[in-house]
Amino acid sequence: MDFAPAIRRPDDPHERDIVVLFAGSALVVADPAAPRLPVRAELGRHVPATTVHVGRIGGTAVETAALAEGADLPAGLALEPLRPLHGRLRDAEWALAGRAFQLAEWDRTHRFCGVCGAATVRLDDERARSCPSCGYRAYPRHSPAVIMLVSRGDEILLGRSAHFPPGMYSTLAGFVDPGEGAEEAVRREVREEAGIEITEPRWFGSQSWPFPHSLMLGFTAEWAAGEIQLDPSELEGLGWFGRDDLPLLPPPSSIARRLIDGWLGA
Numbered sequence: 271m272d273f274a275p276a277i278r279r280p281d282d283p284h285e286r287d288i289v290v291l292f293a294g295s296a297l298v299v300a301d302p303a304a305p306r307l308p309v310r311a312e313l314g315r316h317v318p319a320t321t322v323h324v325g326r327i328g329g330t331a332v333e334t335a336a337l338a339e340g341a342d343l344p345a346g347l348a349l350e351p352l353r354p355l356h357g358r359l360r361d362a363e364w365a366l367a368g369r370a371f372q373l374a375e376w377d378r379t380h381r382f383c384g385v386c387g388a389a390t391v392r393l394d395d396e397r398a399r400s401c402p403s404c405g406y407r408a409y410p411r412h413s414p415a416v417i418m419l420v421s422r423g424d425e426i427l428l429g430r431s432a433h434f435p436p437g438m439y440s441t442l443a444g445f446v447d448p449g450e451g452a453e454e455a456v457r458r459e460v461r462e463e464a465g466i467e468i469t470e471p472r473w474f475g476s477q478s479w480p481f482p483h484s485l486m487l488g489f490t491a492e493w494a495a496g497e498i499q500l501d502p503s504e505l506e507g508l509g510w511f512g513r514d515d516l517p518l519l520p521p522p523s524s525i526a527r528r529l530i531d532g533w534l535g536a
């Protein structure tokens with residue numbers, strides 16, 4: 271069923287509302303053995319007094335909020351980290367939870383004005399919190415990042431960060447600097463992380479990545495010059511891999527994997 275985002279809900283809270291609650295980066299799920307997003311009736315008094323309206327899925331409103339610290343949950347509900355729930359929650363619910371998380375986190379962290387310190391209020395005609403004292407407006411944050419598959423003949427360039435699961439390699443990636451275009455960021459990241467030059471990056475596709483608020487911009491490019499050099503301050507492993515000697519790859523939920531699968535299918 272299609273999700274339609276909205277800022278203000280037109281009706282009163284309802285027991286059937288889907289309520290996406292977070293404690294830190296963990297999500298409240300119902301039926302932990304076969305997890306799903308809970309509805310208001312199941313959460314009862316645990317739904318905070320104010321929630322952020324996310325939108326509607328079918329006729330059902332979706333609300334989100336951050337739970338108070340140390341809240342005890344009713345039986346049948348559990349807190350689980352969002353990322354590993356991919357593949358366990360239905361895809362549409364996981365995407366909805368990622369969207370809600372970014373809104374709940376923005377709302378939770380912008381309660382006071384960054385300019386003058388006064389309490390902000392949430393606007394209902396714009397996705398923003400406004401300062402009644404100085405007029406400053408805080409919008410949900412996005413951090414653009416580039417991710418790129420670099421190929422050379424029948425091999426692709428993959429690297430591994432120290433925080434990856436053992437044995438896993440992925441495409442190179444990095445945040446876009448202020449003032450920088452996405453293609454510039456691709457060339458810079460490849461230069462910094464691998465020491466090589468590449469051809470003009472080609473657009474591949476994008477993915478929202480709510481950890482905590484990245485927008486991943488995917489590109490492909492080909493090697494143009496230079497030999498790869500590992501910078502241990504950036505990566506702990508780096509190499510060219512052929513289709514028959516690929517290492518452990520990122521999960522199918524990631525744009526990194528879609529980039530690699532796209533190359534494998536080519």
Ligand SMILES: [Zn+2]
Binds near residue numbers: 387402
């Ligand atoms: Zn202010």
